[in-house]
Every structure is written in structure tokens, then in C-alpha cells.
Amino acid sequence: MPAEPACMLKFVIGNKLSSKQKMRKYTVILIFLLSVTYSAVAQKKYSVKSRKAIHYYEMAAQHYRNRDNQQALDKLTKALEVKSNFIEAYLFQADVYHSMKNTELEIHAYLKAIEIDNDYFPRVHFNLGNAYLKLGKYEMAKGKFEEFLSFSKISSRNKAKAMKQIMNCDVALRMIANPVEFNPVNIGKAINTENDEYWPSLTADEEVLIFTRLSARMNDTEVKLEPQEDFWLALKDEDSWRPAQSLSESINTASNEGAQSITADGRYMYFTACGRKDGLGRCDIYYSLREGDQWSKPMNLGPVINSAAWEAQPSISADGRILYFVSNRKSGKGKMDIWKSELLEILPGGKQRWSKPVNLDFNTSNNEMSPFIHASNQYLVIASDGLPGMGGYDLYKLTRKDDQKWSEPVNLGYPINTFADELGLVINASGDKAYFSSDRLEGKGKDIFTFDLPLEHQPPMVSWLKGKVYDVETKDNLYASLQLIDLNSNDTVAKINSDKVNGEYLICLPAGKEYMFSAESEGYLYYSDHFSLMENKEQNKAQELNIGLQKMKLGSEIVLRNVFFDTDSWEILPKSESELYVLYQLLIQNQGFVVEISGHTDHTGSEEHNLKLSENRAKSVCDYLIDKGIHKDRLLFKGYGSSKAIADNRTKEGKALNRRTEFRIVNIKEDQ
Structure with missing residues (x-):
């Protein structure tokens, strides 16, 4: 079983190389390791004079180059049986165990080498520190890195590496002293095998x-x-x-x-x-x-x-x-x-x-x-x-x-x-x-x-909205483009498409903002909705919303749920820009459409006041579109006051639904 998944970490030696390429690459790596770790060996200078021990040692090196770790270890054992103070053999053992990821035996070999001569190869203390670090023995690792720094003839690069590892040990010890809550649960046998x-x-x-x-x-x-x-x-x-x-x-x-x-x-x-x-x-x-x-x-x-x-x-x-x-x-x-x-x-x-x-x-x-x-x-x-x-x-x-x-x-x-x-x-x-x-x-x-x-x-909470987009008359599933727009910044937060086969969609709603949510499909009037997720997490629940779209034809109408006015005012608020721009684009792309913009209120106040307020609000929307370049002959406006309620005026939620702006296609000029 490989130590790491192939698509995760095989970059270390290269993925999908031929066996010959892999052999050459391993050989280069192993020769490099030997030359770095055992500079004395490269110069043919050994701490012992026994030809037999040296012979076993050099046979081990050959096996190591051929990627036969077990034979290399066997020969090193024989070398140490001949000369138990053969320090290079212990260092070599440590290197072989390192390549085999046997950290415990790697440490044992390093310690045996240090017993023979603590100062023979200063780098062994750094290597030993790294080995202790792999096992989470941070105090022992830190001691070895500090001992490595006590040697005078070490490069600035290695000194920096050791100091960095000491810092890691200190960080680790502080984190262990202040653990975070962590109670993992196996996800279960339906998945894990x-x-x-x-x-x-x-x-x-x-x-x-x-x-x-x-x-x-x-x-x-x-x-x-x-x-x-x-x-x-x-x-x-x-x-x-x-x-x-x-x-x-x-x-x-x-x-x-x-x-x-x-x-x-x-x-x-x-x-x-x-x-x-x-x-x-x-x-x-x-x-x-x-x-x-x-x-x-x-x-x-x-x-x-x-x-x-x-x-x-x-x-x-x-x-x-x-x-x-x-x-x-x-x-x-x-x-x-x-x-x-x-x-x-x-x-x-x-x-x-x-x-x-x-x-x-x-x-x-x-x-x-x-x-x-x-x-x-x-x-x-x-x-x-x-x-x-x-x-x-x-x-x-x-x-x-x-x-x-x-x-x-x-x-x-x-x-x-x-x-x-x-x-x-x-x-x-x-x-x-x-x-x-x-x-x-x-x-x-x-x-x-x-x-x-x-x-x-924990990251910011994200709720979600999901459902199906369909033709409101035939009930057929529709392929639609859906987007979520931050009403305050006018930035598009998310843009997705529904499934071509079943019309299903799912879109994320990050908490803490007000959104315009729209759905568009070719040949249909767009759908518009409004979501305010400014309140606490408990109230930002995931929702299901099936969206019925109307074909573009005479009499089709939609509610502009993201056109906003201050209380008792007909001045359009800036966060209405996203909705009005979508409406403007619809009229640009369908030059034959003549539409009526209608204003509606709840039943608060007198009928006369509500009629005037709703008419002025409808006129404000028309004026916005005319300023954008839509010809005034294509736009009608009318106020209905509270006469066309769509919800119960006795509730706060119902009143909010009744305060609305709508548009309706009242004519389609065929020659446009």
C-alpha cells in the first residue's frame, strides 16, 4: 500500500515514469544522499581500518544504489559485527531506515553513532532532531537542533534551517499546551472500507x-x-x-x-x-x-x-x-x-x-x-x-x-x-x-x-436555495441561468445554470447580506426574488424554491421584488439598480414590447394617498428607464393603491408583499 495517494504526492519522484526512468531517477537521488551524508566515504577515508568491515560497507552502498534496502542493511550489520565502532555504518543505517520511513530505527542508528563520537558528523544532530520531530517528540527535537547550532563550522543555510525547526518546536509545544476541541467520528462503513x-x-x-x-x-x-x-x-x-x-x-x-x-x-x-x-x-x-x-x-x-x-x-x-x-x-x-x-x-x-x-x-x-x-x-x-x-x-x-x-x-x-x-x-x-x-x-x-x-x-455561515425551474403552463423542466447579486455592492455573488435534464438547481446564500436572486430562460420573462440574510444564523435557514417562468406573451407579468423606496416616498433607492438594469436589458432585447409599470401599496393610510403614492412610484420606474434610453411610447404607468392585494394586510409579512412594483406586457409590436 503506497504511503500517499498517487494523485496527491507522487510528484516527489514523478508520476507515470517508465521503470527505467524511475530507476535512473532513484539512482541519482540515492547517490546524492550518500555523497551529502557521507563526504568522508566519498573521499575513501573511514574511521576504521578493517578491510573486511569496509568491504561489507561498500557492498551495502552498491545494494542501496540498486534500491535493495534489506540487502544493504544486512551488509551493514555484518560490517558492524566486524567493527562495532564503525560510525559510518551506523550513519548509513540511519539513512537506509530514513528512506524506508522507519523513524524509530533511524533514531536508534543515530544514537549509536553519537555514542561512538558526538562530534564526528555534526549534521547527525540536525537529522536526529528531524527524526524526533516526525514522532512528535518536540522537547528532544529542540535539544538536538540546539546542539547542532553549538558547532562552529556549520553553514548559514543549515543554521537558518535549525533555527526554523526550533521555532516549530516552540510553536508545537504551545499548541499542545492549548489544544482546540477535536472529537472526530468515523463517517461509517457505508463509505469507509x-x-x-x-x-x-x-x-x-x-x-x-x-x-x-x-x-x-x-x-x-x-x-x-x-x-x-x-x-x-x-x-x-x-x-x-x-x-x-x-x-x-x-x-x-x-x-x-x-x-x-x-x-x-x-x-x-x-x-x-x-x-x-x-x-x-x-x-x-x-x-x-x-x-x-x-x-x-x-x-x-x-x-x-x-x-x-x-x-x-x-x-x-x-x-x-x-x-x-x-x-x-x-x-x-x-x-x-x-x-x-x-x-x-x-x-x-x-x-x-x-x-x-x-x-x-x-x-x-x-x-x-x-x-x-x-x-x-x-x-x-x-x-x-x-x-x-x-x-x-x-x-x-x-x-x-x-x-x-x-x-x-x-x-x-x-x-x-x-x-x-x-x-x-x-x-x-x-x-x-x-x-x-x-x-x-x-x-x-x-x-x-x-x-x-x-x-x-468556523467560516461565515452559508445557507442555500434549491429547487426546480419549470414552465408555469406546461410544467416542463427548463434550462435557466440563475444569479445572486449583492444589492449593496451590485456585485454578482454567484452565477449558475439549472440542470438541462431535470431543471434542478442549488445556489449558495452567504449570510450577512441582501440579495437579488433571478432566473432567466430564453423565451421567458425572468423571475426575481429578494433575500435578506442580515439577521442571526438561526434565522438564515436553507430553503426550497421551485420557480415557474412565464413565456413572453401578451398579458405576462412579474413582480419586481428588488425595487425599493423609503417609507411614504417615491424616490428609488440605490439598491434597486440591479433589478432595474435587468428590466432595462429585457426591453432592449425585445424592442416590440410595450409594458405597464404598476405600483401597489398595503392598506395603511387613506385610499387617495395610496393611489397617489403608488402612481408616483410607478412613474419613477418609467422615468428611470426613459433616462436609460427606453422610448417613452413603450412605457405606461399606473397606481393601484391597495386595491390589488396579493397577501393578508393584517400581517407584517403580508403587508410587505402587497407593497410592490410590477410590470406587464400590454402590447407586442410585430414590426419591431
């Missing part, structure tokens, strides 16, 4: 979970099993998950697919695939679209996103308009960096055009990995081994500031982070639960777990 499950992706309503599973398949040419990464899907029934199913034969192939991210509605999936014929590099990013129950054939995102380098671990924003991903392209700041790109357009045939990726400010000279952008679009989680932490990869949060830049990364704390590598954490739209994979908890290999996110690390 004897295989490794990891990299969960969740829809905003938490009813669909897509994850990567690492299993084994028979090699086509040899009688042996090889690791196989594929996507699996689980659906929720109330509070429990149904047994997971393989996602789609059009996506899962004999190659490795993994590290996926889905939009809030679960319709677009972006993922990493390695070794495909249409790939531009070792690993590329692809996307697939779900219509109904069918996933489209994956499409490579192309040369703007993908390159000859390694691109992987995408994270897509809730509405699919912003993509974060990882790459080791040469123009980056570190070894692995996180990049951001924006969707410019979707071309005929489904091909997507993305903006030139931007390297993000928080990247370090080391590695930043596994980005996750929360549905609020205001909160980002990353993994980094270049920031102060517990050792290895730690998870950090960043929040978007008023100037739209990201804050400084904040460590999520212990025991969410440990001395092990933490990668691939996601957070639900509500912001209170996190999902991640781990093999350090009770489970079978890597399993997916969930836990309540500590309050201090």
Missing part, C-alpha cells in the same frame, strides 16, 4: 458525498496488483449514508483519478488525472459535468491551467467561477504553490476558458498544498510545510479581508494538526463541521472522519 478512502467533497446541502478510493487492480502485463484510484459517490438518507457506488465509467479509468472538488450543487467536478493521452504534464486538471444522472466525458482544462509541470488538487468555488489549484511550475515562489484562476467563458462544446493563473501571496519557499475554498468564498484552508507548525504538513485557515486580499495563515491548532501530515480538509456550507481523511485514528487504513469545527475556526 478495508481500502483507503480520502479527499471528501460535499454538496452544500450535505446530501451528496464524492470521495477518492484507493484499491488494487491486476496489471495488464504482469501478474501483480497495482494501486488504483477512482471516484465513489454516496447519497444521504436523512441522517445516514447509503452504501457508496462507483461514480461513473466515463470518468473512472485504468489510470489514476483523485483529489477532486465539486461545485455546491454537485454538478461540476474538477479533479486530478495522471498519465492520460491528452495530458500536458505528469498530472493535469480535468472537469466533468453532470446532467441528470450522467457525467460527461472529462475535458482537460487546457494549457492556461495545465502545463508540462505538475498540476493537481483543484478546489472550485461554490458556483464554479474561481479555481484554486496546486502546481510546481517554474514561475512559482516555492516547490509547490497554490494558484488561482477565474472562469472567463464556456465555449461551444463545453470547453472552458480560464484566466491566466495568479500565484497567491501566502505561498512560501517550501510547499503549499490541498487548498479548499469554502462556499462563502471568504475562507480558505491550505496545507503547508513552510509555515510555523507541528512538523510536516499542517492545516491553516485564511480569511478574506475588506480589500479582498487574504489574511495571514492561522494554524488550526492541536490536535487537528499533529506531527504527521494533515491534508485534504473540507468544511460544510454551514461552517460548523469539517471532513477529512486520516490513518492516525481508529479505522482501517485511511478513513474519512468528521468533527465539529471549533467556533474560533
Whole structure:
């Protein structure tokens, strides 16, 4: 079983190289390690004179170059049986155990070497500190780094590395002394199996979970099993998950697919695939679209996103308009960096055009990995081994500031982070639960777990709106464009399309703002609604809304729910701009339409006053459109006061619905 999933960390040695290429690359790496660690060996100067011991030592080096670690260890054992004070053999042992990731025995070998001569190879103290750090023995690690710094002849570069590790030890010890609440729960046997499950992706309503599973398949040419990464899907029934199913034969192939991210509605999936014929590099990013129950054939995102380098671990924003991903392209700041790109357009045939990726400010000279952008679009989680932490990869949060830049990364704390590598954490739209994979908890290999996110690390809450778009007369499902606009800034917060097959949609509603929500479909009048999420979290509930659209014909009418006036005034408020612009665009695109703008009030006040107020409000809307360039002959206005109530005037909610502006098509000039 591999130490890390293929689509996550194989960049270390290169993905999908031929066996000969891999052999050459390993040989170069191992020779380099030997030359760095044992400069004395390279010069043929040994601390012992026994030819027999030296012979065994050099045989071990040959086995090591041939990637036969066990034979190398056997020969080193024989060398030490001949000369128990052969310090180079212990150092070599430590290096072999390091490559085998056997940290306990690596430490034992280092300690034996130090027993023989504490000053022989100063670097051993730094290496030993790193080994202790891998096991979370921070006090012992710090002591070794400090001892390494006590030597006079060490390079400024190594001195800086040791000081950084001391800082990490101090940070880790402080976090251990002040742990955050962390009670992970295994997500259950419907998803977790004897295989490794990891990299969960969740829809905003938490009813669909897509994850990567690492299993084994028979090699086509040899009688042996090889690791196989594929996507699996689980659906929720109330509070429990149904047994997971393989996602789609059009996506899962004999190659490795993994590290996926889905939009809030679960319709677009972006993922990493390695070794495909249409790939531009070792690993590329692809996307697939779900219509109904069918996933489209994956499409490579192309040369703007993908390159000859390694691109992987995408994270897509809730509405699919912003993509974060990882790459080791040469123009980056570190070894692995996180990049951001924006969707410019979707071309005929489904091909997507993305903006030139931007390297993000928080990247370090080391590695930043596994980005996750929360549905609020205001909160980002990353993994980094270049920031102060517990050792290895730690998870950090960043929040978007008023100037739209990201804050400084904040460590999520212990025991969410440990001395092990933490990668691939996601957070639900509500912001209170996190999902991640781990093999350090009770489970079978890597399993997916969930836990309540500590309050201090929760992102802004995001509610959601979902339903179906349909023809109000025929009840047929409709393909529609839906968007959410911040009424105060006039910014488009989200823009999505409904499912072409079933008309379904899901759009996220970040808390703390007022929104115009609209739905448009060709040949139909648009639908407009208003959502105010300015109140507390408990009142910002997810909602279901089925939208019936009217065909554009004589007599069709809609309520302009986002045209606002001050109390007892007909002056249009600035936050009405978004709604009025959509109406203006409708009239520009349909030059034959003649429309009536009507004003309506609740029953508060006299009938005469309400008629005058409603008429002036309707006239204000017409004046706005005339100022924009719509000919006055196409616009009529009328006030109805409280005579056409659509709700109960005895309630606050009913009165609000009755205070409205509408428009109705009263004529269609065919010659336009």
C-alpha cells in the first residue's frame, strides 16, 4: 500500500515514469544522499581500518544504489559485527531506515553513532532532531537542533534551517499546551472500507458525498496488483449514508483519478488525472459535468491551467467561477504553490476558458498544498510545510479581508494538526463541521472522519436555495441561468445554470447580506426574488424554491421584488439598480414590447394617498428607464393603491408583499 495517494504526492519522484526512468531517477537521488551524508566515504577515508568491515560497507552502498534496502542493511550489520565502532555504518543505517520511513530505527542508528563520537558528523544532530520531530517528540527535537547550532563550522543555510525547526518546536509545544476541541467520528462503513478512502467533497446541502478510493487492480502485463484510484459517490438518507457506488465509467479509468472538488450543487467536478493521452504534464486538471444522472466525458482544462509541470488538487468555488489549484511550475515562489484562476467563458462544446493563473501571496519557499475554498468564498484552508507548525504538513485557515486580499495563515491548532501530515480538509456550507481523511485514528487504513469545527475556526455561515425551474403552463423542466447579486455592492455573488435534464438547481446564500436572486430562460420573462440574510444564523435557514417562468406573451407579468423606496416616498433607492438594469436589458432585447409599470401599496393610510403614492412610484420606474434610453411610447404607468392585494394586510409579512412594483406586457409590436 503506497504511503500517499498517487494523485496527491507522487510528484516527489514523478508520476507515470517508465521503470527505467524511475530507476535512473532513484539512482541519482540515492547517490546524492550518500555523497551529502557521507563526504568522508566519498573521499575513501573511514574511521576504521578493517578491510573486511569496509568491504561489507561498500557492498551495502552498491545494494542501496540498486534500491535493495534489506540487502544493504544486512551488509551493514555484518560490517558492524566486524567493527562495532564503525560510525559510518551506523550513519548509513540511519539513512537506509530514513528512506524506508522507519523513524524509530533511524533514531536508534543515530544514537549509536553519537555514542561512538558526538562530534564526528555534526549534521547527525540536525537529522536526529528531524527524526524526533516526525514522532512528535518536540522537547528532544529542540535539544538536538540546539546542539547542532553549538558547532562552529556549520553553514548559514543549515543554521537558518535549525533555527526554523526550533521555532516549530516552540510553536508545537504551545499548541499542545492549548489544544482546540477535536472529537472526530468515523463517517461509517457505508463509505469507509478495508481500502483507503480520502479527499471528501460535499454538496452544500450535505446530501451528496464524492470521495477518492484507493484499491488494487491486476496489471495488464504482469501478474501483480497495482494501486488504483477512482471516484465513489454516496447519497444521504436523512441522517445516514447509503452504501457508496462507483461514480461513473466515463470518468473512472485504468489510470489514476483523485483529489477532486465539486461545485455546491454537485454538478461540476474538477479533479486530478495522471498519465492520460491528452495530458500536458505528469498530472493535469480535468472537469466533468453532470446532467441528470450522467457525467460527461472529462475535458482537460487546457494549457492556461495545465502545463508540462505538475498540476493537481483543484478546489472550485461554490458556483464554479474561481479555481484554486496546486502546481510546481517554474514561475512559482516555492516547490509547490497554490494558484488561482477565474472562469472567463464556456465555449461551444463545453470547453472552458480560464484566466491566466495568479500565484497567491501566502505561498512560501517550501510547499503549499490541498487548498479548499469554502462556499462563502471568504475562507480558505491550505496545507503547508513552510509555515510555523507541528512538523510536516499542517492545516491553516485564511480569511478574506475588506480589500479582498487574504489574511495571514492561522494554524488550526492541536490536535487537528499533529506531527504527521494533515491534508485534504473540507468544511460544510454551514461552517460548523469539517471532513477529512486520516490513518492516525481508529479505522482501517485511511478513513474519512468528521468533527465539529471549533467556533474560533468556523467560516461565515452559508445557507442555500434549491429547487426546480419549470414552465408555469406546461410544467416542463427548463434550462435557466440563475444569479445572486449583492444589492449593496451590485456585485454578482454567484452565477449558475439549472440542470438541462431535470431543471434542478442549488445556489449558495452567504449570510450577512441582501440579495437579488433571478432566473432567466430564453423565451421567458425572468423571475426575481429578494433575500435578506442580515439577521442571526438561526434565522438564515436553507430553503426550497421551485420557480415557474412565464413565456413572453401578451398579458405576462412579474413582480419586481428588488425595487425599493423609503417609507411614504417615491424616490428609488440605490439598491434597486440591479433589478432595474435587468428590466432595462429585457426591453432592449425585445424592442416590440410595450409594458405597464404598476405600483401597489398595503392598506395603511387613506385610499387617495395610496393611489397617489403608488402612481408616483410607478412613474419613477418609467422615468428611470426613459433616462436609460427606453422610448417613452413603450412605457405606461399606473397606481393601484391597495386595491390589488396579493397577501393578508393584517400581517407584517403580508403587508410587505402587497407593497410592490410590477410590470406587464400590454402590447407586442410585430414590426419591431
